[in-house]
Amino acid sequence: MSNDKGTRAGQPGAIIVGASTGMGAALARQLVAKGYQVALIGRQTEKLEELANTLNAAAAAKTVTPVAQLYAHDVRDGDAVPGLLEQIRRDMGRNGGELSVVVYAAGVMPPSEDGEWSFADERLMIETNVIGAMAWLNTSAAVMKRMGHGTLVGISSVAGDRGRKGNSAYMASKAALSTYLESLRYRLHGSGVRVVTVKPGFVATPMTAGMKLPKPLTISADQAAGAIARQCQKGKSVAYVPGYWRLIMLVIKSLPASLMVRLPI
Numbered sequence: 470m471s472n473d474k475g476t477r478a479g480q481p482g483a484i485i486v487g488a489s490t491g492m493g494a495a496l497a498r499q500l501v502a503k504g505y506q507v508a509l510i511g512r513q514t515e516k517l518e519e520l521a522n523t524l525n526a527a528a529a530a531k532t533v534t535p536v537a538q539l540y541a542h543d544v545r546d547g548d549a550v551p552g553l554l555e556q557i558r559r560d561m562g563r564n565g566g567e568l569s570v571v572v573y574a575a576g577v578m579p580p581s582e583d584g585e586w587s588f589a590d591e592r593l594m595i596e597t598n599v600i601g602a603m604a605w606l607n608t609s610a611a612v613m614k615r616m617g618h619g620t621l622v623g624i625s626s627v628a629g630d631r632g633r634k635g636n637s638a639y640m641a642s643k644a645a646l647s648t649y650l651e652s653l654r655y656r657l658h659g660s661g662v663r664v665v666t667v668k669p670g671f672v673a674t675p676m677t678a679g680m681k682l683p684k685p686l687t688i689s690a691d692q693a694a695g696a697i698a699r700q701c702q703k704g705k706s707v708a709y710v711p712g713y714w715r716l717i718m719l720v721i722k723s724l725p726a727s728l729m730v731r732l733p734i
């Protein structure tokens with residue numbers, strides 16, 4: 470990134486972990502539209518490059534400072550996180566920005582033909598959806614606590630609210646992430662750092678591409694990103710996306726086990 474001309478002092482910076490596709494990419498577009506610099510993180514560098522180029526080309530008309538920078542990273546490499554976070558902060562600082570938001574959107578949900586998942590698949594989900602999240606959120610929390618401000622956003626899921634038939638490890642990973650975020654929120658209370666747990670319902674993204682989702686309950690990644698941004702702005706700590714999922718999950722959480730075994734999923 471260039472480090473001199475076009476600097477806008479105090480520009481907020483956001484790190485999006487899992488920015489190559491789906492909700493992470495949509496959030497990057499939303500944040501840039503709101504005036505943020507974004508650090509785009511993931512493994513699919515071609516997709517990240519395409520997104521960064523689009524965002525920087527759109528911004529070029531207004532400023533010579535690039536607004537998006539990509540960083541190739543596999544979240545299973547947790548030891549790399551402190552160094553990468555510092556590198557991103559330095560890069561943002563050179564462009565007159567300061568880290569303000571970290572979004573953990575990375576996640577995997579391997580498909581299954583027969584309703585069973587291998588241990589390798591289950592381990593992958595825990596490593597990506599939980600351990601990777603801890604590496605980023607724990608490190609970012611410490612940095613933001615020292616700064617005295619910032620917002621941490623974790624994309625969990627309604628899937629973590631109740632165990633159901635189906636992908637047990639995915640649901641367990643999201644339950645773990647939701648509880649981790651809740652605990653972090655209490656720990657950081659009074660530090661100036663906000664922690665937001667996002668619980669989307671069905672969203673049409675590459676993750677759900679092979680699934681038959683109920684159309685009336687399915688939204689696009691852009692719609693989800695818009696709802697996430699709005700709920701964060703309203704100061705919500707736990708954001709169901711869309712909001713009606715709070716009610717749906719209230720009902721599902723109240724169902725007796727005798728009924729849970731009969732649910733199709």
Ligand SMILES: NC(=O)c1ccc[n+]([C@@H]2O[C@H](COP(=O)([O-])OP(=O)(O)OC[C@H]3O[C@@H](n4cnc5c(N)ncnc54)[C@H](OP(=O)(O)O)[C@@H]3O)[C@@H](O)[C@H]2O)c1
Pocket residue numbers: 486487488489490491492493510511512513514542543544545574575576577578597624625626627668669670671672673674675676677690
């Ligand atoms: N779609 C839904 O219905 C739904 C509902 C509730 C919650 N969610 C959650 O929302 C989040 C975003 O998912 P999405 O639906 O937008 O799916 P998606 O398009 O598949 O996005 C997943 C993102 O995670 C990144 N990722 C996966 N493994 C990674 C790794 N090892 N290292 C770095 N990045 C990795 C991917 O980037 P690379 O492949 O480039 O690494 C990609 O950017 C996930 O946590 C998902 O569990 C989704």
